[in-house]
Amino acid sequence: MAPPDHAVRARTPLRRFAGLAVIGATAALGTGIVTACSEEPLRTEAGYCDRVRAELTSLVGPVVASGADVDALLDTYRSIANVAPAAVQPEWERVVEVLETVSTVVPSDPASLAAANEAALAGQPAYGAIQRYTQVTCEVAIGTPPTPTNPVTATTLPPTTTAPDGDG
16 A cells, blocks of 8 residues: 555655755765865975975074074974874974973973973984984985073073182
8 A cells, every 4th residue: 555645745855855965964075075185284205305405494503592483493393294204293293392392491490491301301312213214315414403492591591600619
């Protein structure tokens, strides 16, 4: 026995809506995937080496005399981390974390200084791995990591003095 005519009509719009919802969701998901993929930076060795070469001055001899210089250096390191191949991406992210920590040091706070020093020391293996990878892959020497101090630290800490020698 066939269902009543009103039951068929009731199911038809629901089916159409469900079908349109599935198509709409699929299209939105597909667009989201394409958008997400197109926003992801290319992490090729060539792209990485090009970025390192473009930022070589900042990597080899960064000028850090003000807070703006610290921000610029962090932006440089972040931009390189964003294109670093998987082989060194975690190391670049670690170095960025270290620089972010070090950039917040409060010179008058021993705990802040200790945290910055600890972060800098903990970041040394990552920076060493980056140096080796970059030397081999890009044939570029990037030098030593930035000094683990905030520019304020260098200008506000009192100079260290030694006790006068009593044998004088």
